[in-house]
Amino acid sequence: SPLQTEQHGTKRLEPSSAKTLTDIGIRRIFSSDHDIFRESARKFFQEEVLPFHAEWEKDGQVSRELWEKAGQQGLLGVAIAEKHGGIGADILSSAIVWEEQMYVNCTGPGFILHSDIVMPYIANYGSEEQIKHFIPRMAAGKCIGAIAMTEPGAGSDLQGVRTYAKKDGSDWILNGSKVFITNGWMSDVVIVVAVTDREARSPAHGISLFLVENGTKGFIKGRKLNKIGLKAQDTAELFFEDVRLPASALLGKENKGFYYLMAELPQERLLIADMALASCEFMFEETRNYVRQRKAFGKTIAHLQTVQHKLAEMKTQICVGRAFVDSCLQLHADKRLDSATASMAKYWYVLPVIWDCHLHGLDSNGVGSKNQSYAESQAFVDARVQPIYGGTNEIMKELIARDIVSDK
Numbered sequence: 001s002p003l004q005t006e007q008h009g010t011k012r013l014e015p016s017s018a019k020t021l022t023d024i025g026i027r028r029i030f031s032s033d034h035d036i037f038r039e040s041a042r043k044f045f046q047e048e049v050l051p052f053h054a055e056w057e058k059d060g061q062v063s064r065e066l067w068e069k070a071g072q073q074g075l076l077g078v079a080i081a082e083k084h085g086g087i088g089a090d091i092l093s094s095a096i097v098w099e100e101q102m103y104v105n106c107t108g109p110g111f112i113l114h115s116d117i118v119m120p121y122i123a124n125y126g127s128e129e130q131i132k133h134f135i136p137r138m139a140a141g142k143c144i145g146a147i148a149m150t151e152p153g154a155g156s157d158l159q160g161v162r163t164y165a166k167k168d169g170s171d172w173i174l175n176g177s178k179v180f181i182t183n184g185w186m187s188d189v190v191i192v193v194a195v196t197d198r199e200a201r202s203p204a205h206g207i208s209l210f211l212v213e214n215g216t217k218g219f220i221k222g223r224k225l226n227k228i229g230l231k232a233q234d235t236a237e238l239f240f241e242d243v244r245l246p247a248s249a250l251l252g253k254e255n256k257g258f259y260y261l262m263a264e265l266p267q268e269r270l271l272i273a274d275m276a277l278a279s280c281e282f283m284f285e286e287t288r289n290y291v292r293q294r295k296a297f298g299k300t301i302a303h304l305q306t307v308q309h310k311l312a313e314m315k316t317q318i319c320v321g322r323a324f325v326d327s328c329l330q331l332h333a334d335k336r337l338d339s340a341t342a343s344m345a346k347y348w349y350v351l352p353v354i355w356d357c358h359l360h361g362l363d364s365n366g367v368g369s370k371n372q373s374y375a376e377s378q379a380f381v382d383a384r385v386q387p388i389y390g391g392t393n394e395i396m397k398e399l400i401a402r403d404i405v406s407d408k
Helices: 032-059 064-072 091-103 111-125 128-139 257-293 305-333 339-370 375-383 393-405
Strands: 145-148 164-168 171-182 189-195 207-213 219-224 235-245
Touching: 032 064, 032 091, 091 111, 091 257, 091 305, 111 128, 111 145, 111 189, 111 207, 111 257, 145 171, 164 189, 171 189, 171 207, 189 235, 189 257, 207 235, 207 257, 257 305, 257 339, 305 339, 339 393
Parallel strands: 145 189
Antiparallel strands: 164 171, 171 235, 189 207, 219 235
């Protein structure tokens, strides 16, 4: 059943009394009901994900069994309305899931993209039949979702998409290719971004979204890509060769796809920022624990001023970032988050801050952290993609600047 949210700020721990940055109950945007949900999510990731993640990194994907377990635990489609087949909680509850995944440093499960990027498109723009067909199964972990935007020649600039869908009677014929698609290999349904009007007055006016199910003739899954990080998260090439789709595969209205993408991207950018921040909180706690134990010259290195200063910088950056990102989460929960503010969260936190925190953590952990078996080095390489996906940080600066100089 949906979480019943009580008044924010009640029965909270004081931050000064917390032993770690990830203690439950110290953040004012959450209620005690959120805390109960967080305890459940934390237990799931610690028991069902962490012990098996190293093996999944070798396989290049997590198990399908994990997806169904997550569905049974109520961790998929958390913020999707109950009437559609989701859990019916709020976006803050979704944030708990993606934060807890970062707190165990296990980036393999593509739950976040599935639940908070793919499912909202179907819930917000899908027909009643599409919602009934996909959402309940996706919330149960029996249908894995992906979204195919990026192409070999089109990334942050979605107006550069070349994948094309042409009408043939009432059907559509889809041709093109996509790359770097999270959940692509395991996906049961993919939202495909395609051009549907090459004569449109601008590329933005000629893009549509399609739901393509696994097994559709002409839909080919290519390689699982070998990456420097996110090794347990399957990332694939997808090819579409004369894929015939019925009219019912169109998601939303014809030629409105670009507007749907722009409407949903602020949530994607906010969750990337919050994930990056949670990753920094993980790195800080790992580093603090390490320097308290590691000895040099008869003392723990926590007594060295240079190490202390790095920890001070890390915690300050994290606390400042947490205040801003939490304010963005609250704005989003209140349906008041705008694109520029979400872009600021992603730009500010993902590039300079996460990089500083992870580099400080690696430096403090010394030579051992350069070994990939160390959690810190894994977190470092996993974090490298965050300034890129969801729109590069250069694009974020463009969006922020455009908002500043526009005549509102």
